[in-house]
Amino acid sequence: MNKFISFLVLIFLLGCNSDKKSVDEKKRLDVFFTKSSDINLDKSLRLKYLDSIIHINEKIKNNDSLVIINYFKIANRFFMLLEYDRYKETTDKILELSRLNKDSVNMAKAEYYKGDYFFSTSQNDSAYYYYLAAEKKYEKTEDRVSLANTILHKAYILSYEKDFIGSESETIKVLSIAKTIGDDYLIYEAYTNLGSSLAGLENYEKALEYHKKALSQVDKLDDENYKPLLQAQALNNIGFAYLSSSNFKEASTFFSEGLKIENLKEIQPVLFSSLLDHYAYSRFKMNHKEGLKDFETALQVRDDINDVYGKINSRIHLTEYYLSKRDTAKALQFNQEANLLAKESSYNKEVLITLDFFTRLLPKQGLEYARAYIKLNDSLQNQERATRNKLARIAFETDEIIVEKEALSTQKKIILLTSLFIISLGVLLYIILYQRGKQKELLFEQEQQKVNEEIYTLMLKKQHEIDFARENEKLKIARDLHDNVLNKLASTRLNLFPLSKRQDEETIQKAIGQINGIINIESEIRLISHELAKEEFLNRNNFKTLVEELMENQKATYSVACEYDITDHEALENIGSAIKMHLYRIIQETLNNINKHANATKITVELYIQKEKLYLEIADNGVGFNVDKAKKGIGLKNIYMRTKEINGRIDVVSEKNKGTKITVKVRI
Template sequence: MAIELKDSSNLASSYWDLGSFYVDNEMVDSAYFHYNKASVLYSKIGKDFNSARMLLNMAILQKNVKDYTGSETTTAKAIEIIKPLGEHRQLYIGYNNLGILFNQLGEYDKALLYHKKAMESAQDLSDPILQANTLNNLGVVYENDGKYDKAIEIYRQALAVDSLFQKQTRLYAMLHDNLAYSQMKANPQKEVEPLFMYALNIRDSIHHQAGIVINKLHLSEYYLDRRDTAKAIKFASEAKKLARETRNFRDLLESMLLLSEMDTLRSNQYLSDYIQINDSLQREERAIRNKFARIRFETDEFIARNEYLNKEMKFIYAGSVAVLGVILLVFVNVYQRNRNKQLKLEQDQQISNEEIYNLLLVQQNKLEEGRHREKNRISKELHDGILGKLFGVRFMLESLHDKTDRQSIEAKKKYINDLRMIEEEVRNISHDLESDFFTQKESFLEILSDYLNNQQKAGHFELDFRNDENIEWDKLSSKIKINLFRIVQEAVNNVIKYAGADQIFLSFQKRKDSLEMKIQDNGKGFDITRNTRGIGIKNMKSRVKNLKGAWKISSGSEGTTITVNVPLK
């Protein structure tokens, strides 16, 4: 709408919102692109303060992907605009970014200089929380520079800020963690475990996951210094796990390095994982930095072109008013149109490239989802099929173990043959789990009857099996039959293992456009609210959902009933 109305102010605001949206969704290159668009538009319409705010957003993104030179240049450009305006809060953001940037580069004198400038802005704002935050940043610089006593002094000064715990709990916990770490570094014999644990408990209570990771890495170092390797490995492993879950790659790499030093048995594996992840991150950061450079280059080139064209047009108008005015005017107009078309094509190409990149990400996510579904399917096949059969055969072989009569020997041979069939089914699953479970030689009802007869002997229960003759099993899909068979297997296994029932009722009934299966026993039942978390119940639910059906389970002292309805169309 802003484009249609040629409303530059609202268009710039929309680009700003888009940039913030992409930051929230971790799409750094797109965020940078739209912040840059907003900055150029704001500058064009004379809103220099807003243009500078966009530059600060861009500078922070550059710093996060280690484009330190670009971040410094962009920040300096923003400060140059903001400083005459007396906007201390934005000045604070700029100086703070430069302080963090130079700290990461190891240029500690420059880092201290800019953090002290940030402190001046915080004092001009009379904001004690910003002052405490800057004191923490100063402490980190001193800590990284090995000046632990100075860092300790600064951290304590920050903790003295009034009501810091209530106003900024995260910062309060961070200061305690940093204070403990500097005290540990200054005096390795000092007992700082309570201070570390105090900070960790606060972070855990507010679910500050990034803070928890750093806290546990510090605790790991602490216990390593105390030669308590078991605790050191425990905290480093917990930090590694949480860092991976939250995609905190910086601290994930730190935890891997720490574990490679402590866990000698797995040191090579940790180092190999570290190198692989670090290389991948460097490639990604390099690619993003290149995109930033292209965006800046295209913007600068666009501005330079416009400036050049404006000068050229002025010169032409001044020198050819009398003779060549009309001809040159036509020429300039044609030339300008071609330029605009070319720029439009370049913009369209850039948008197309972004869409292709997003499609590649979506495709990768779908591949991961497919792998996850396949793992779940294999798990269900093994649990519902193989384990059930093995349980029945084992049960019968145990009952025949001490018997030596002819009939028992023949029965043993049969169950040994059943074991061979189970081996064959495992082999079939490994080759093709999607192959038809029911062959042309055996129908669904024959396979089900054989299974129920074997289980009836193993479980010593009476079976009442009823099948509606109107059901045309041969016309039903293999998907429906195999899932119903697995549900019966799981239900019967649960009856034998847990229910202590001596009667099982199983029926298949054709309804209007659906098939109803009911399994009922007279066992002792179970608490549905407490026991539905087992893998067997989950697998039954999953199979019904896979058939787009519905199910109901009820259980009590009189037994358990499971009813499944599956659509036939």
């Protein structure tokens, strides 16, 4: 007992230690996640914290959902640190785990993350493929926010690849979902992208309408810290639409409004420098002379933060500015810098703009630059067309794959249902056939029972006839003894009585004459003895006799040593006829089974009464059998059934190659 209590205490302590360890690891993870997100820490230190998180996460067992959640957090931090390769590596792990667990929700999220990786690394075709794959999975869930965000990123790619109509179509889907679920931020993003797509189609009037809707939508947002940035972005977009439509006055007004937002330079220097550069450019186009300072300030900010796209555009604007001032040297310097940066960064549209400026800045090489311009422009158009076709093909092939998968899934369902139907039909047929077999077996048993009863009835009838004949013989013998032998003995006694009184010659002669009478009496007694012998024969036809005859017949028929011992035969005759009949049949059936299956060389049968119980023991030295399996056979079933019908108990013991013993006990 003490050992058991000690064992329970040990288990409890181990469980406590395990729980404590889990809690400690969770606390460590929380601390490391917080540290890895701290923008005040050095990037290398934040990466070390992320490595520690990965190490802990890989040791978590039997909780894939927690592992996946942690991997998503890790991926987000790698993305914010611009560690795109490690971001992709982590996302691949999530995708692999999700596929193993058949977790379509996390698979969709991981594919969305992979789309972000390829979009951020300018691999738009791959990004489109993964966004599309994520979209198809999100369509089957209730997660409308993730679905809308995925479609929106597809729209961004289409807009980037100059497929403005496709981008507009996808963004309208996003707007519909966003309005249905009441997501104000998504509505803002949809309005913004619709404005940009329409501006790309040069439908500036509608573009301005949606950009202004986006500006109004900012007021509905809850995040007070984020609202100023979104407001500045909307003002910049409106100003740029006016600028693109050559309405420089309205453009400068909205750029100016954007620049009034407090601390914008510190919070979002990219957006600040864009507003300032656009403001300076719109005022330059309005022939204001004081725009140079704003151009230079915007350029300085962009150089400081290494905003490559901004650096190129600032230099292009300064090229145009100095060209208008006829300062060819300055204009050429900025244009060469812009051209070099654009080529290095694959900003081909900006390369075209610089080539156009070269034709004006270097007239002698104008034809050469013009040819380069035309060649690049044609190449860009072909590339854009090829990319749009590729994106359309990805969408088409993805839809085809989905249709094929659905068809395959339907086919599998049909095969499964057909298989289930066939199996069910087979099981039903088996049950019907089995039931019919059982019914036939039951009918056979009933018929056998009826035959057995008829046989025993005949046996009883025969026994009754034997008993009747025996009684008649007894009466006849009694009559013969009484009417004949006794009378003659009495007469002889009387005739011999005088001899006891006198022994004279005459008396002796008379006595001698009676000797013939005694001889006659002897003959009559002998005749009666013969009649009694016949009755003894009849006595042998009782239960004991039947069993003995069965055993002698066994000896005569089979070359197997057969021993039997039947005691208390008088008591046996007093038991019920049904018990006798069933015991006789059990012996008969058992001998039959031994002859057929046992390969025995010796059989022993004992029948005796002990403590008000009748015992029947049958043993052989044969090969034995599996009792559990043999119970299903008709022979052994009949033996069990007969024992049950006489309220007896049966015990069957069999051992391989050591023989079998059957014991039947019946209370009498």
